[in-house]
Amino acid sequence: MPKARPLGKEMILAAMAKTKSNKAAARYLNCSYIHYKMWARRYEATQPGYANLFEQHKNQSGKGIPKFLSNGKPRRDFALLDIIEGRLDPSSFNPNKIKYRLLQEGYMKEECYSCGFHEHRLLDYKMPLILNFKDGNKQHYRLDNLEMLVITVISSKLETYLATNNWRV
Secondary structure (H helix, E strand, C coil): HHHHHHCCHHHHHHHHHCCCCCCHHHHHCCHHHHHHHHCCCCCCCCCCCCCCCCHCCCCCCCCCCHHHHHHHHCCCCCCCHHHHCCCCCCCHCCCHHHHHHHHCCCCCCCCCCCCCCCCCCCCCCCEEEEEEECCCCCCCCHHHHHEEEEEEHHHHHHHHHHHHHHCCC
């Protein structure tokens, strides 16, 4: 285990100038929060009314901190409209979550766009729908490029494609 490095007052003040909370300052200094807290409490505050640097840099209300960093976990919500209109690159998002949000927010119907199938499975009450891209590019989430298809429709389209191009399986 590596030896813990001491944090100087100048290092802590520099981290405080660049960050908005004690946890962010610890991340900035690439050390644990407990290690940062121990060293920040050792130095006197530079502003009157505070006991030490740790108390001076507290931000319990979270002012100025983006909400997607709340509770230390990145928030996975994203602007679906930005993905649909092409302003946001969808490659960093889970396609299943995008499909779920498209259905939940009413952008798409929960039925097969080819045959109209819309029955739920009895076991888990889910629908066997797959998000299909008409142009084949899985980065184009425009609504006119998307369709929900049942697995049987996709397999019949694949069989037709293979038969027309003389492919053998």
